[in-house]
Each structure stands twice: as structure tokens, then as C-alpha cells.
Amino acid sequence: MSQAFIDSTGASIGSLKSYGAGFVLSLVLTAIPFVLVMSGTLSYPLTLAGIFSAGIVQILVHLHYFLHLDTSSAARWNVLALIFTLVIMALFVGGTIWIMYDLYYRMM
Amino acid sequence: MITTDASTIDIACREEVEHADTVAIQTFGFWIYLMSDLILFATLFTTFVVLGGAYAGGPTGKELFDLPYLLGETLFLLFSSVTCGLVLLALHDGKKKWVLIGLAVTFLLGLGFVSMEINEFHGMIAAGHGPDRSAFLSSFFTLVGTHGIHVTFGLIWMAVVIAQVAVKGLTSPVQSRLMRLSMFWHFLDIIWIGIFSIVYLTGVV
Numbered sequence: 378m379s380q381a382f383i384d385s386t387g388a389s390i391g392s393l394k395s396y397g398a399g400f401v402l403s404l405v406l407t408a409i410p411f412v413l414v415m416s417g418t419l420s421y422p423l424t425l426a427g428i429f430s431a432g433i434v435q436i437l438v439h440l441h442y443f444l445h446l447d448t449s450s451a452a453r454w455n456v457l458a459l460i461f462t463l464v465i466m467a468l469f470v471g472g473t474i475w476i477m478y479d480l481y482y483r484m485m
Numbered sequence: 486m487i488t489t490d491a492s493t494i495d496i497a498c499r500e501e502v503e504h505a506d507t508v509a510i511q512t513f514g515f516w517i518y519l520m521s522d523l524i525l526f527a528t529l530f531t532t533f534v535v536l537g538g539a540y541a542g543g544p545t546g547k548e549l550f551d552l553p554y555l556l557g558e559t560l561f562l563l564f565s566s567v568t569c570g571l572v573l574l575a576l577h578d579g580k581k582k583w584v585l586i587g588l589a590v591t592f593l594l595g596l597g598f599v600s601m602e603i604n605e606f607h608g609m610i611a612a613g614h615g616p617d618r619s620a621f622l623s624s625f626f627t628l629v630g631t632h633g634i635h636v637t638f639g640l641i642w643m644a645v646v647i648a649q650v651a652v653k654g655l656t657s658p659v660q661s662r663l664m665r666l667s668m669f670w671h672f673l674d675i676i677w678i679g680i681f682s683i684v685y686l687t688g689v690v
Contacts, residue, residue, distance in 0.1 A: 396570040403563055411556055414686050424690050432682035436675050443570055443671040455516050462520040466527045477535045 391445050399442025406435035508661045515665045519672045522635075526676050529628040530683060537688070539620035546621075546688025549614060551605075555685050558601045559677065562636075565594035566674040569667050576663055581655055584663075588647045591670070595640050602633045625684060632680060635673055642666055 410428040413419060419427065440446045446456055537546075568591045575583035606626070609615065616626035646666055649659050 391570060391573070393571075393574060396567055396574070399570075400563070400567045403566075407556075407559055407563065410682060410686050411552060414689055415552055417690075421690060425687065428682050428686045428690070432678050435678050439566070439671060439675050439678070443566060443674070444668065454513060458517060458520050462523055465524065470527050470531045473531045474534055 391442065395442050395445075399438055402438045402442070403435055406431045406438065508657070511661060512664060512668075515668060519668065522672070523676075526628075526631070526679070529624075529631055530679060533624040533628045533684060536620040536624040537684075541619035541621075543619040543622065544614050546685070549609060550685050550689050552685070552689060554601070554605065555681060558598055558605075559681055561594050561598040561601065562674050562677050565591045565598065566671055568594065569670045573664065573667055576655065576660060579655060581650065584650055584655065585647065588643060588650070592640060592643050592647065595636060595643070595670075599633060599636055599640065602629070602636075606630070606633075628684065629680060632673065632676055635676075639666070639669055639673060642669070 409431045413424050413427045417424075440459075446452050446459070448456070568587050572584055572587035572591065575587055606629075609622075614622060616623045643666060646659070646662055649662070653659055
């Protein structure tokens, strides 16, 4: 059995630098929403906007630095599967919330 | 003799190629599983968003959630995600000792996260704020509990891989399993970002 490292598409392993960068960015992007909520300095909508933008950026940071998703050909099918999943998610998450709030509004 | 040798080499090469393909297919197949898991979590998130305001006279998120405690859980999971990445680097360099140390540290950090979550759930249920109290708490326990069960299964998987690395060494199948475990672990950290943003922080604002 070969002891050499196996190369496989869609799961490149990154480098010390990329994990370090991902770690520091994640720490900052975790600190931002916690500080926003704990200090309570901003108004309600601004705090929510801060939480969600920091969350979305941190998810992108994780996908890029930890899961190594990019536009390279090795990761193309992984990215395509993710985009397809996001489309399905947007359809039924958005659709469900729309229907339920509409129902709530009409039954008030 | 020469033809026999050549055909042997030919077969060996073909096996090598087939093996590389197998790993790529397994990795991609696991990615497809993760995408289906993402759909599962999306349904639970949607349920929480719809029911999250139905307190039924019970406690709200503001009264239940302890943010410094949540930050502790979050950091446990984030640190474990990074050490899990470092395990792959050690794997790439063929350093078995560091793979084992890294996996052990990742395991302990993950165990810390699960212990904190069990403690949190236990405290809530003991205070009468269990999943039967309100629709908000039902959807809360379902979503956060499902994530916790995923992490627990990740820990069991990690314990098995640690044993395999220790006994079998860094063989190709073990390497392939380790890479899929790492994908699973990073995926769970990404789901946790959604949970602490949508469930906890939004609930406390």
C-alpha cells in the first residue's frame, strides 16, 4: 500500500498560511456580531444587518480557506452542486417564510 | 517474460489510476451528502424562523441565552476546525505523530463543545424550559440538537479514524477517510455560524 499522499480532486488541503488567514478572519468575524449584540450601541435593524453580513462573510471565509472551494476545475463540480443546493434552499426557505407570514398577516 | 512484465506494469498503472478516481468519486459523493444535509438543516432553520416567536407565555431567547457561554462554544468549534485543517497538512507531509496529536486535540475541542451544549440543554430542561414548553423551544431544541448529534457522530468517527491511523498507519484508504472527516467537520462549523447568528444572537438583540 502506498504511503504517499493521495491527490484527489475537490479536496485540496490548503497551506499553513491559508488556515492562519482563515482563522484570524473567522475570529474577527465572530467578534463583530458578539460585540454588536453585547454592547447594544446600534439600532435593532442595523445590529441585525451586522449579524447577518458578518455571518455570510464568515461562511464564505470558511468555504474558501477551510473547504478550499474556488473556481479551479478541480472544485468546479463541488461549486456547481453547492449553487444548485442554494437555489433549492432559496426556493423553499423563501417560499415557506413568505407563505407563513402571509398566512399570519391574513389571520391577524 | 518481457510482455508479462509490461502487462503487469500496465495493470499496476491502471489500478493506480482507478484508485485516484475512486478517491475523487468518494470525496465528491461525500460532498453531495453534505449538500443533502444542508437541505435538512435549511428545513430546520426555516421551522425555527417561522416558530421562533411563538413563546406561548414561556421564556424568550433574551431570558435563556447566555452570550459569553455561547462565545465559549463557538470558539471551541472554531479552534477544532483549524486544528482539523492542520491535521490535513501533517497528513500531506506524512507525519503520523502530528496527525495523531492534531486529531486528539480536535477531538478534545469537539468534546468540549458537545459537553457545553449538553450542560446548556440540561440546565434549560431542569428549569422547565424543555422542548415541550413552547413552539419556540421545540424548534430550538430540534435545530440545535440535530447539529449537536452531528458533532457527536463526528466525534465517534474521529475516534475510529484515530484508532485506524494508530493501527494501520497513513494508508491510502485511511487518508481518504480522514479527508472526508475533515470536510464533515468544517461543514458542521459552517452550520454553527448559521445557528449562533440566526438563533442565538438574533434572539438576544
